Amino acid sequence: MWHIIGQPQAVSLLESSLNRGQLCHAYLFVGPPRVGKMTLALDLAQAVNCTAEAAPCAECPACRRIVAGKHADVRVIDLNSNHNGAEGRPKAEIGIDEIKELRNAASLPPYEGKHKVFIIDGAEHLSNEAANCLLKTLEEPPPQVLFILLATKERLLLPTIVSRCQRLELHPLSRKAVAEALAERRGTDAQKAKLVASLSGGCLGWALAAEGDERLLAQRSQKIEELLQVAAAGYEERFAYAAQLATRFGHDRPSALDALKLWLSWWHDLLLVKTGCGDWITNVDQEAVLFHQAAGYKLAQIKGAIDSLQAAGEQLDHNANPRLALEVLMLNLPLKRG
Ligand SMILES: [Zn+2]
Numbered sequence: 001m002w003h004i005i006g007q008p009q010a011v012s013l014l015e016s017s018l019n020r021g022q023l024c025h026a027y028l029f030v031g032p033p034r035v036g037k038m039t040l041a042l043d044l045a046q047a048v049n050c051t052a053e054a055a056p057c058a059e060c061p062a063c064r065r066i067v068a069g070k071h072a073d074v075r076v077i078d079l080n081s082n083h084n085g086a087e088g089r090p091k092a093e094i095g096i097d098e099i100k101e102l103r104n105a106a107s108l109p110p111y112e113g114k115h116k117v118f119i120i121d122g123a124e125h126l127s128n129e130a131a132n133c134l135l136k137t138l139e140e141p142p143p144q145v146l147f148i149l150l151a152t153k154e155r156l157l158l159p160t161i162v163s164r165c166q167r168l169e170l171h172p173l174s175r176k177a178v179a180e181a182l183a184e185r186r187g188t189d190a191q192k193a194k195l196v197a198s199l200s201g202g203c204l205g206w207a208l209a210a211e212g213d214e215r216l217l218a219q220r221s222q223k224i225e226e227l228l229q230v231a232a233a234g235y236e237e238r239f240a241y242a243a244q245l246a247t248r249f250g251h252d253r254p255s256a257l258d259a260l261k262l263w264l265s266w267w268h269d270l271l272l273v274k275t276g277c278g279d280w281i282t283n284v285d286q287e288a289v290l291f292h293q294a295a296g297y298k299l300a301q302i303k304g305a306i307d308s309l310q311a312a313g314e315q316l317d318h319n320a321n322p323r324l325a326l327e328v329l330m331l332n333l334p335l336k337r338g
Contacts, residue, residue, distance in 0.1 A: 001058045004040045005181050005204055006173040011040075013168065018047055018055070024166040025141040028123070028149045028157075031170030034205030037150040038076075040170065041119045042066060045074045048146060049113035062113055072111040077102060078121035094122070096129040103137050106145045116145045123149035124156035131158045138164040172202020186211050198284045223262050224286065231293070231336060238330035246323035249316070257316070264309045270294045271302050301334040308332035 002011055010029070017023045027044070029037040046056030046063045049071065056063055065071040077098050079091050102118055110116050120126070126134060135158060138147065149165060151157055173181075178197035181204055182188040188196070188211055199220070200207035210216050230241050249256035269281040273294040281290060294302070308329050315325040 026147040028165035045117040048115040073113040242326035249322040
């Protein structure tokens with residue numbers, strides 16, 4: 001049984017390769033964060049090590065140990081793992097030591113299963129040295145070893161690594177599919193399932209995590225309030241907010257980036273409403289507010305705000321001065337009429 005929901009193309013390709021006994025030695029799963037890359041990787045690790053006839057069965061000891069992270073032949077390498085196997089502080093990159101250790105481990109035969117499986121989660125975070133070391137291993141793959149690379153930002157990978165892997169793209173699910181999965185797996189009520197599904201952008205892993213995290217939805221409500229206040233405010237108040245957000249960026253980068261992401265989804269919703277596509281908005285619980293607000297802006301103003309938000313996001317990605325980038329953004333967002 002495959003745990004992954006959706007992704008029919010990827011699953012059918014893997015299934016037919018498994019059935020023909022023609023699995024590649026390296027795969028690259030590409031897709032947005034929490035779309036299901038790790039779930040599919042663990043499914044595949046189960047499929048090659050399962051002891052039942054209909055693999056992956058999800059129930060035999062091998063399948064259970066893999067899901068529990070206790071199988072000796074299945075290893076996950078990510079920003080949290082250390083080369084000695086211990087959990088440590090998250091790092092900025094996956095270094096050469098981890099990949100050297102991986103090479104050594106890959107050269108030994110499987111310990112308890114049929115295949116050794118190395119899952120590199122966040123392959124775009126491999127240091128240059130580590131990527132080149134991995135490339136050598138991919139060029140001369142040891143037998144009975146399967147490499148599965150997971151990446152969100154494929155453009156940051158060495159092209160030579162990409163060309164050594166069978167590449168599979170994972171796509172966001174439809175809102176309907178996410179809502180159905182929430183109802184089925186968590187018993188989520190219809191209204192909440194609809195909201196979480198539309199906020200998830202089709203990434204079921206995010207939706208499942210958010211569904212059970214009241215704090216996350218409360219933080220979103222707070223950020224929406226901030227956003228509405230700033231949209232209605234004059235420059236003085238906006239600059240104060242830019243300074244506050246820049247400080248937040250300094251000590252909690254993900255939270256500040258989340259705020260900007262929400263702003264972008266909000267203005268995108270305003271664009272949808274303005275152009276008569278209100279059925280497609282993301283912030284489905286804020287429909288009335290969005291319709292009211294959209295009436296106060298011209299289409300060009302909304303488009304301009306989206307451009308400015310995208311530009312600010314890119315500048316922050318490229319380590320621009322956050323306060324400066326956010327102040328420019330505050331200047332560019334349209335002032336409320338009247
Ligand atoms: Zn099994």
